[in-house]
Amino acid sequence: MDTNAVLDLMWVLICGILVFFMQAGFTLVETGFTRSKNTGNIIMKNLMDFCIGSVAFWAIGYSLMYGASIGSVIGTPSWFFDSAADMHSLFFQTVFAATAATIVSGAIAERTKFTTYLIFSLLMTLLIYPISGSWVWNAGGWLAKMGFTDFAGSSVVHSVGGWASLVAAALVGPRIGKYNTDGTSNAIPGHSLMLGALGVFILWFGWFGFNPGSQLAISGDNAFKVAAIFITTNLAGASGALAAMFLTWAVYKKPDISMTLNGVLAGLVGVTAGCAAVSPMGAFFIGLICGVAVVFSIEFIDKKLKIDDPVGAISVHGVCGALGTLLVGVFATDGGLLYGGGFEKLGVQAIGVFSIAAWAMGASFVVLFILKKTMGLRVTKEEEIDGLDIHEHGTNVYND
Amino acid sequence: MKKIEAVIRKSKFDEVKEALHKIEVNFFTYWDVTGVGNEQQGHVYRGITYSTTDIQRRYISVVVSDPFLEKTVDTILEAASTGMVGDGKIFVSDIQETYRIRTKEKGTDAIN
Numbered sequence: 031m032d033t034n035a036v037l038d039l040m041w042v043l044i045c046g047i048l049v050f051f052m053q054a055g056f057t058l059v060e061t062g063f064t065r066s067k068n069t070g071n072i073i074m075k076n077l078m079d080f081c082i083g084s085v086a087f088w089a090i091g092y093s094l095m096y097g098a099s100i101g102s103v104i105g106t107p108s109w110f111f112d113s114a115a116d117m118h119s120l121f122f123q124t125v126f127a128a129t130a131a132t133i134v135s136g137a138i139a140e141r142t143k144f145t146t147y148l149i150f151s152l153l154m155t156l157l158i159y160p161i162s163g164s165w166v167w168n169a170g171g172w173l174a175k176m177g178f179t180d181f182a183g184s185s186v187v188h189s190v191g192g193w194a195s196l197v198a199a200a201l202v203g204p205r206i207g208k209y210n211t212d213g214t215s216n217a218i219p220g221h222s223l224m225l226g227a228l229g230v231f232i233l234w235f236g237w238f239g240f241n242p243g244s245q246l247a248i249s250g251d252n253a254f255k256v257a258a259i260f261i262t263t264n265l266a267g268a269s270g271a272l273a274a275m276f277l278t279w280a281v282y283k284k285p286d287i288s289m290t291l292n293g294v295l296a297g298l299v300g301v302t303a304g305c306a307a308v309s310p311m312g313a314f315f316i317g318l319i320c321g322v323a324v325v326f327s328i329e330f331i332d333k334k335l336k337i338d339d340p341v342g343a344i345s346v347h348g349v350c351g352a353l354g355t356l357l358v359g360v361f362a363t364d365g366g367l368l369y370g371g372g373f374e375k376l377g378v379q380a381i382g383v384f385s386i387a388a389w390a391m392g393a394s395f396v397v398l399f400i401l402k403k404t405m406g407l408r409v410t411k412e413e414e415i416d417g418l419d420i421h422e423h424g425t426n427v428y429n430d
Numbered sequence: 431m432k433k434i435e436a437v438i439r440k441s442k443f444d445e446v447k448e449a450l451h452k453i454e455v456n457f458f459t460y461w462d463v464t465g466v467g468n469e470q471q472g473h474v475y476r477g478i479t480y481s482t483t484d485i486q487r488r489y490i491s492v493v494v495s496d497p498f499l500e501k502t503v504d505t506i507l508e509a510a511s512t513g514m515v516g517d518g519k520i521f522v523s524d525i526q527e528t529y530r531i532r533t534k535e536k537g538t539d540a541i542n
Contacts, residue, residue: 283474
């Protein structure tokens with residue numbers, strides 16, 4: 031094995047570790063943005079979706095995504111991956127699959143049955159994520175063949191998680207006390223914005239594995255490409271936060287902390303699709319646009335659609351994932367609308383965004399609808415009011 | 431012996447503590463409380479504006495011998511005041527007996 035191949039493999043593994051750490055970020059954001067009585071439940075959901083995802087993706091999910099494509103829509107299934115030359119790939123893709131799964135837990139926090147969540151999470155990494163993933167990241171996938179660009183997964187990972195969140199949060203219903211009888215929305219402040227902020231920093235940190243790692247190589251000229259992806263990624267996160275802060279400052283008179291934190295994530299999610307295809311200036315604008323969009327989207331989903339999403343997962347991952355993927359068609363230096371590429375690229379991006387959204391929402395709906403009719407999605411009113419920690423897990427997280 | 435309880439602004443606590451020390455009231459207990467009053471605080475969380483009458487305050491409880499009563503109350507009245515709605519309240523009640531655990535002293539020997 032030559033040195034360059036070793037370097038590439040090591041780069042993938044190191045970035046996989048960074049992406050793995052994003053699980054900690056998600057756990058912190060979700061616990062921080064919700065009430066302390068449900069912290070243990072969120073810890074368990076985030077821990078378990080990674081553990082279930084690791085097993086499910088190894089067992090069959092990876093092959094459904096990367097096996098030889100059948101009809102351009104699904105990989106050839108094979109059980110229990112064990113291929114010595116591609117172990118690094120399994121690891122890197124497993125942490126991505128778990129990221130898609132874990133997005134959902136925040137949107138349905140504080141009211142969802144633990145058992146139901148575990149089953150949904152299993153199906154997410156077993157079927158829902160790998161199938162749409164195979165369309166894009168399997169060389170034989172139909173979107174890949176069309177020239178659809180989603181470099182690190184604005185759509186493949188984030189939108190899939192975000193749209194599944196939308197369906198899940200709508201079906202499970204709002205938390206008790208979220209909406210008044212006249213339809214107005216109440217604020218349910220999270221118990222620790224400190225935890226939320228630390229979580230956002232950890233996610234940002236992890237994103238330096240998520241996007242630059244998706245180059246899947248660092249030897250030779252790849253090194254320059256990887257470095258450029260660091261810059262596009264970082265700029266979009268920064269401009270997303272700036273946009274969200276100044277917008278909330280203008281609208282609410284004060285710079286909103288949790289919205290600004292969401293703005294970071296919005297920019298990062300948005301640039302994930304195009305981080306290797308856009309210039310630093312393009313990344314700056316993608317972040318800016320997503321930072322603005324996330325604020326309006328959170329308000330729209332909360333106040334107009336009346337879907338209760340305590341952490342903003344639908345807006346951050348679903349909406350900004352889709353938007354970021356579309357914006358590749360505008361800002362891509364090769365084929366983007368602003369670079370004289372016309373509407374063709376944008377059209378392909380739109381087809382990808384809508385078909386992935388339709389799949390993620392449709393499949394999630396079928397799974398969750400069956401779960402709702404059989405075992406139920408929600409805890410009882412008493413459990414919800416007392417907190418899920420004491421009823422579902424028999425203990426509190428903060429004991430003194 | 432009297433117990434003086436005062437609900438005051440957190441921002442006024444240090445001034446009250448210092449003023450009490452100056453009149454040699456050196457022992458008291460306090461804790462943070464939430465109350466409902468005439469004052470409203472405006473908040474914005476994730477785009478939802480809401481105002482709450484649940485206000486954070488500090489609760490002071492001090493037991494003094496009768497000669498200390500008036501100056502203690504006056505001191506708190508002075509030090510805790512801003513003149514705005516929400517300055518708080520003072521309650522005075524009788525104390526039947528006081529014991530100091532270490533020395534087994536009782537009555538006024540056990541307090542200031």
